[in-house]
Ligand SMILES: Cc1cc2nc3c(=O)[nH]c(=O)nc-3n(C[C@H](O)[C@H](O)[C@H](O)COP(=O)(O)OP(=O)(O)OC[C@H]3O[C@@H](n4cnc5c(N)ncnc54)[C@H](O)[C@@H]3O)c2cc1C
């Protein structure tokens with residue numbers, strides 16, 4: 042197999058590639074579409090939009106999700122907004138600018154053609170969502186309102202109060218519901234995909250487990266779309282929903298799909314800090330708060346005065362000081378790292394000293410409490426509910442938390458993985474955000490993939506690929522089911538002394554300490570050893586309660602944990618391989634004299650895609666060289 | 681700014697849909713006041729697992745009050761004592777040392793128990809499938825700003841769109857009616873120009889499905905509004921009735 046991967050980017054000018062592609066692909070005869078069954082795993086923004094759209098086109102769709110309803114996918118929790126290059130505010134935005142900001146924001150580790158297509162499609166997404174009844178914020182005149190978000194210098198973010206993800210997901214869910222009623226989508230809730238079935242080198246189905254009855258089921262199809270979200274929960278604590286996991290993607294990886302840039306993780310700067318060891322997840326405070334809030338810590342180490350008693354001249358507004366032109370709006374990776382430094386220096390605040398202030402005092406003086414309440418009311422309420430503190434009166438305490446994974450299964454321009462017929466959409470793929478994702482661009486990508494990219498690229502695959510008749514009695518299904526079942530038996534049979542959660546916490550702290558905001562070769566090497574021994578311990582000492590024939594959350598988590606234990610090691614390997622700093626991947630050995638990350642475009646302008654080679658062999662690194670024909674690789678500077 | 685306490689729990693345990701359920705008493709010590717209620721159950725479950733017992737099953741995902749997965753009746757109130765708060769956002773600082781808390785699943789014919797505190801709420805999905813959408817295929821949309829919606833109208837519709845579909849309204853209703861849930865979707869879509877063309881068929885189909893699923897009728901107890909974690913107003917039900925009558929008078 043070739044060492045390098047080709048993304049099959051269409052020829053021609055960047056601005057014309059997507060049109061060129063659409064002009065040249067093969068189309069599926071409308072009457073034939075219903076002869077094709079397509080499996081869509083996941084009902085978040087990517088899976089929901091894909092399932093609905095493919096069903097509208099006439100394909101027979103089978104959709105799967107872990108939650109009890111498609112409407113509850115993790116996408117529901119997105120707060121801040123979704124980008125588009127509409128330029129409604131007339132402030133100079135263009136498709137090019139959105140493309141450029143995204144590729145620069147990703148620190149030049151993403152593929153030009155994909156990112157440009159994303160920017161191009163962004164506008165159609167807004168149109169589609171509005172037509173569905175998504176209540177985006179409006180101006181008094183009735184037109185759509187935009188705000189600036191996460192470091193952008195134009196206002197291009199559409200938002201629906203602090204519930205943008207919820208409203209977008211309900212739009213997709215409702216579109217799905219319409220197709221379920223029409224008989225085009227069969228919906229399988231409370232199901233977990235446990236394996237991918239590959240026949241004659243093509244993805245032809247999946248094996249799932251009914252989480253209520255425990256039964257293992259087989260589903261055959263002509264193509265499989267994996268829309269299963271990100272794997273931030275490998276760190277145990279993250280802002281991801283508790284069911285977010287890597288299992289579906291990891292199982293595909295083991296069946297031949299390359300895993301790209303696994304170590305590219307986004308640590309979000311504004312989350313509510315950990316309060317104790319019982320902590321089960323972390324809550325994001327939307328970064329839109331940084332539009333009006335000012336981040337600071339005391340100048341003095343170990344200052345325990347109440348924030349209001351610390352006079353102005355003894356406060357360090359460190360982001361404004363270090364980055365005068367972007368100030369509090371520097372990208373996420375920069376903001377997070379600086380919070381970590383402030384705390385490492387002993388200037389952290391609150392009980393744990395692992396927090397910095399996000400202060401609205403000045404904004405309230407400037408705009409009045411009512412304006413602040415209108416903008417952030419529900420976020421302030423949420424903060425108070427969790428911490429018991431009133432942010433109108435005392436500054437918020439925030440700290441970075443794992444939030445998003447830019448890495449994921451490698452896909453080509455058509456969103457197809459290295460397994461033909463296996464497409465990967467949304468956060469589960471690696472495609473558009475490079476080494477750092479800009480705010481409000483994940484929702485955009487998920488919906489772009491599902492509403493506007495996959496209908497074309499899947500059609501091209503179906504129309505141009507010979508597919509043999511396959512059904513669930515094929516040996517490959519029997520084998521996959523057997524394997525999945527054996528794994529469950531094994532998990533239940535260990536009956537050791539340590540719970541799944543205890544293992545997960547241990548893995549989380551190894552990952553956070555060694556493969557977190559700041560990494561070095563020594564830590565990464567030690568992480569590989571630690572994870573590998575934790576994995577051995579897991580299989581010898583995990584205690585999974587109950588049985589497999591009924592609803593058993595711990596059994597579900599045990600299976601996911603086993604996969605996280607393999608993924609974690611790959612993440613460390615990937616971070617160790619990448620001898621440069623890029624975006625959220627900060628290697629201490631590679632920094633400038635003033636502490637900013639230093640990229641190495643000479644040697645590392647590539648996507649690192651890992652191929653699985655069996656449990657006992659090391660994975661093989663394959664590369665996709667990134668060619669930049671349209672943008673100049675500059676140093677990201679937010680000073 | 682935190683303290684610890686001892687909490688006694690009486691939790692509904694039921695092995696499966698057909699099994700008989702019962703309350704089981706537990707005591708958890710060293711409960712930190714900053715813990716969430718679900719974290720309290722986590723801590724208890726860890727203890728149960730170590731003792732070789734089956735942990736208590738309960739639904740959750742986001743733990744941020746937005747996905748609508750969680751939901752238990754706490755001391756007789758759906759989602760517990762704090763208003764406008766889903767149980768995943770309820771924190772132990774609202775309790776005192778030595779308190780006893782009674783925890784039960786949603787109880788409604790249309791929401792059968794799956795195990796312990798986990799119920800089957802798929803009836804809600806079927807109500808939406810009956811018509812809770814705007815029929816617009818991908819690619820058919822005009823430029824977003826060609827649809828002008830006055831801010832106030834939009835905000836009113838949004839108040840109903842905010843529903844998280846948790847089912848607390850049903851659990852709280854003496855008739856186990858799904859009127860607030862159904863009304864909220866109808867009011868959201870009927871309140872926007874995009875939803876107007878299909879408003880008549882929508883309300884008729886959704887109301888019919890609600891009845892097929894075995895939910896009761898609304899007799900204006902307003903318990904639903906009181907427990908709704910998103911504060912959805914029962915005016916949704918009035919709108920649903922109005923829409924329904926209009927649809928029936930001139931179909
Ligand atoms: C708190 C928070 C706020 C955010 N805010 C924003 C924002 O303002 N703007 C923005 O652009 N982005 C935001 N993001 C990021 C964004 O929400 C996500 O990246 C995006 O929603 C992911 O969508 P998805 O469809 O790829 O996956 P998800 O929404 O995670 O959906 C995954 C789906 O896959 C299913 N699934 C997973 N594994 C399996 C399996 N093994 N078997 C069967 N089904 C499976 C799940 O049930 C689910 O249906 C935010 C993220 C968080 C955590």
Ligand code: FES
Pocket residue numbers: 739740741742743744745746747748749750751766767768769
């Ligand atoms: S767990 Fe999502 S609303 Fe409570």
